Amino acid sequence: MSVRPSDFPPPWSPDEAIAAPSDPVDERIDVGICIVGAGPAGLAAAIRLGQLMEEDPATAEQLGDVPVAVLEKGKAPGSHLLSGAVVNPRGLQRLFKGRKRLDEMPFAGHVEAESVLFLTRSKALRIPTPPTMVNDRNYIVSLSRFGRWLAEEAESAGATVLPETVAESLLVDAGRVVGVRTGDRGRGRRGEELSNFEPGSDIAARVTILAEGTQGHLTSAALSHFGMAGEHPQVWALGVKEVWRVAKPLDRVIHTMGWPLRAGRKYREFGGSFIYPVGDDMVTIGMVVGLDYRDASLSVHDLLQELKTHPRIRRILDGGERLQWGAKTIPEGGFVALPKRFSAPGLLLCGDGVGLVNVPALKGIHYAIESGRLAAEAAWRSFARGASQRTVLSSYDDALRESFVWDDLREVRNMRQAFGRGFYIGGALASMQTATKGRFPAGDSPTERDAEQQLFTTSRASSYPAPDGKLTFDKLSSVFASGNRTRDDQPNHIRIQRRVPRELAEMWAHMCPAQVYEVGEADGDGTVEVRLAPSNCVQCGAITAKGGRLTPPEGGSGPEYTVT
């Protein structure tokens, strides 16, 4: 029997994240603009709004005591930010134009040299850098650290950043988004109210900007509620990375392809690794694999561990020490998976949440920043006297379509899809697309949802290296290294079917880098129970791509990244 995760849909409906305002008017919290997510998109929006408030105090005055609120589910800004990352500074230059220079920003370095390597089990073959991947003039950052800096900038520009605050539902009244409701705190395992229970509150806002990042909880509900989803479904990749303190500095940015991924078309293993210097004494190393893979025994965490045993890579880490570990999904659908619209009444969407990621260039942070900036400007225009909010907010769509974000994404429109056809054919198709700036092959390649791929099982898992606690690590100690110390006695936030075919349960157990899923007792009918350890969850979002649904746990839960 062949299993597809999508045949076992999670007990979840997007309507659960849409609600009418319920707090009495005098108990709700009134803000001018509510931004969900303190990542690059949300904080860029907050910073731009701060600039506009300074330029136009009369309009700012109308927005009340809290003109701009930024809700962040993590313990602190940056706690849930994880990326490579090599950043194209374009978005930052436009955001801080005339106010801050690049040399005043906390970059971890400049890209001095770069190599693209094709790996076999024991060899590393240097190949020419594909044009989309050239990183000349780009900067290396720890996004977690950079996010903390952006949050400070946003606060000094007049925004209120509220960490440990989950936006649990989107408040919709008469077809218009009027804010969000925050999650309850202090509920026990069965949902009961513990002694420290605090109910969530309605946050009423004139404009709500969703900048939730990958697998946005409210973003996906809004796309469905307002019928904004694009023609092609979104697909994701899972990235797992570690930050190491190293004995000798790394002198270049490295990307690898090939081993430990398999090239065969049936595997659909699209991905590679990145190894970046972070200053003189740290290196960040990550493995990224498309979640349209089919082998139930594939584990990105274990592939990363295997990658580190390659002689060329081991040399970089020799004498070093792992400092931090983390995981996150990346939207990879590109241009064809973008939503039809990016605005709805009272609502603007930006960043990774709507899939503004350039897969062949491995970049999205500058798009997140630019979309946040444009969203802030549209929100601001809607406050002008006599403006029709509906018309003005939809001008954000036009602004995004006229921006460099759009041009970039259109140029690489079908590249990710090509790799669904195997590494070599995909590579050839991608090259043709690069040469023709996306005009060839014509037409949009079809995409299947990640959860629709039929599973099979190989013996791949038996060749993952046994963790030695020095170079290679198991999942539990890695969760520890993410800083995760989530309260265990809170309700389960992961929606999946709990009794499924063994192959599906095993796929989840291997897929999850944080050891949330365990294959339990078998039933007579060939199904097994799926056991859950939800407090291990680092909220990477892979489960949502592969047949379940991640919902936000209590605010402040999850990893506490600082250098990822």
Place this chain on the structure above:
Amino acid sequence: MAKTLVFLEHHEGAVQKGSLGVLAKVDGAHGVVIGSGVRSIADGLGTLVWSADDERLEAPLPQPRVDVIAKLVADEGYDTVLFAQSVLAADIAAGLAARLGAGLNWGLIDFDGEKGRAPQLQDTVVVEVGWTSPVRLGIFRAGSLDAVALSGTSEVRDAAVELEDFSTLAEMVEQAHAEQQGPSIEDADVIVAGGRGLGQPENFSLAEELAKALGGAVAATRAVVDAGWYPYSAQVGQTGKTVAPKLYIALGISGAIQHKVGMQGSNTIVAINKDPNAPIFEFSDLGVVGDLHAIVPKLTELVRAKRGS
């Protein structure tokens, strides 16, 4: 040299083990007991102990205690106030920090009269912590200090009890405690902890019998608490309790780092596990590779025989 005052938390007429540990830790530190009918508790600690004995201090509420300690700091010139971690201590320390504009360092394991030391980043490093405020407040981590028996006559002095109006507004409605037999896991000298290797929830009786024979308490790992085998209040580890008994016996516990950080301060760690590669053997003092279902009942029997019960 610091002039240090230690808040001596007490329960049923005896000072808590943690508070005694803090008092013994800092040379020349003075203590303060606060409550109703508590003057006798101050005796036998071998140092100067303030006694704030007043009916209005009967209920263990924080604000009146903040008043008492703030006044002692002002009148007697204490520049350091230390606590052993507890819910009440945290409330008082926070109130005191606000009242005195004093800095509060949390989770200390050491204090040298000037600076403290505290584990950070989930116990992966120990950092030196200091204060910039004139008055220094510190809470020692639970179970971080060895239990000590203090002796010698105390010089007991009465502390003035002048309560602010706002401090008497709160009223204790009810004080309840979970029924349990034997010592709590924070106070026990011996802990027998069970993990997934017990096989099934019923087998916790093995741990319970052994704990009873040794006069200890039973603890559990997160995995078995998650699975509903044992209550959350018994969970030891990163997201449970931190313990440091004299003897920690781990039954069927693999020793994930999340568990280790909650019990690595134990004096002697004994592990029984059938998997010779279990990480717990890397940090146990005595490791037994074998079937706990066969070993533990015999061990319990031997302990009982030795103790003549």
